[in-house]
Amino acid sequence: MRTHNADAACGIAQAATIVGDRWNVLILREIARGHVRFDALAAELGLSRKVLTERLGRLVAAGVLHRSLYQRRPVRYEYLLTEAGAGLLPLLVAMQDWGDRWVLGDGSVTATATEDGAEHARMHALTGSRLPVDLELPGSDGVLRDAVAPDAAATVLFTYPATGVQWEEPLPGAAGCTLENRLFRDSWPAFRDAGAAVHGVSTQLPHEQAAFARAESVPYPLLSDTHLRLAAALRLPTFCGAGQVRLKRSVLVLDPRRTVRHVLFPVGDIPHAVEEARRLATALATGHG
Template sequence: MRMRNADETCGIAGAALVLGDWWNVLVLREVARGHVRFDALAAEIGLSRKVLTERLGRLVASGVLTRSLYQRRPVRHEYLLTDAGAALLPVLVAMQDWGDRWVLGDGSLTATADEDGAEHARVHALTGTRLPEDLNLPGPGGESLPVVPPDAAATVLFTYPGTGVEWGEPPIPGAAGCTLENRLFRDAWPEFRRSGVAVRGVSTQLVHEQEGFARAEQVPYPLLSDAAHHLAAALRLPAFRGAGRLRHKRLILVVDAERTVRHTLFPVVDIPYAVDRSLRLAVECGGRSTA
């Protein structure tokens, strides 16, 4: 397919040529979620083998996916994001944010969610699913850290919009309270540690922003940066745009030692209750009771 001459210098037209149609977008969505093998992709998307083979070939040729051999007899490949493909993750998250707000929602800007809405259903459908094995994010020092530590009996993973942010007027409903949430997890950290439960806080803030806040507040657990939206894309987490940045909505996942999501707390409205509840749920799914 050739672009018209008028489009040859247009980046939007070039990106549209790579993405092609909605099947290509859905293939990239599923690869980002960790469904990297042909049969898993076919099952998740509902495409025929012929059409999926064609779409995968186009995406490989475009340089956003690469094929990696994982079995020789018979020959089987995994389809992985290249650097160019990973750079499309913010585009996918922005599309999801737009769809959640303007197609599935009423256009309201909010950092929370209605219990009968699409975002609520999508987050709670994570229960019983496994997080991708290689899901790592930059920690406070920029080092790559696993979202779920391999030696933890259970992990409490909480996402939040951001700390130390001037939200402007009027305030975005549900966005306040990030500093309080981190302080409550910090204060409860000794009990989490005695229970063998890891804690990970995640926002889309940059590494140096996370590091500065963690140092000022003496946060003892890692704050991970999802500025590149790897976690948001992998789990299709709800987001919203605030202060010029796509931000996570506040939620809590309780994950067991096998990286399986056992419990979801969303929306998080009562922060003190949610912090206490997450510890009790984590103990139930593998942590040690200190009572």
């Protein structure tokens, strides 16, 4: 295909040579979700082995993926994101946000969702899926933490847009993040006594989360998804507000094997969602969920 001379100095044109192909984008989507082995990729994408081999070879050659040997007899590889590949996660999330808003939605910006929409269906389809094993996020103390607490009988992972942010205009579903954290804080003893962990996740920077945690005496970890690793891994609904990509409010309850057992989304009644999260996590932790 003939290209314009200016494309040589155009970052958009150069990126398009790598991610402009539909299958390349979907392969990256699946690898971000933790489907890193050839057979898993083929099954998720419904792609022929020949085409998948060709596309994976192109992405490795472009420096977006690297092959990692995990079995010698027969030889088998995992395909993992390089640093350059991880740098494409915000692009994948932006494409999803654009599709949710302009193709699957009515074009409006909202921090919530309807119960008959694509975001609702996608979130509730997470039930039974597993988080990638290497998914660690920086905590408010700057230490990388597993998104799923390794020593807990259940983990409640709740996502929220942001605390302490003045929105440019009222956005449905954006308000209430401080209230939500306070309610989880006040219920923390009940979660702890049941053997359940609580992790709050937003796209705010760790130092912003740390300041909030100190001011509100938050006893559980606040994790930063500023690089959108969790958002890409779970295809979480997002929106753009106050100049940044934000996570829509949701609550996931996971077992120790990293399997999503329960999904609360959309979250409209925050007090009810916190109480329901406590009930579901307690039941799971005590073997009744």
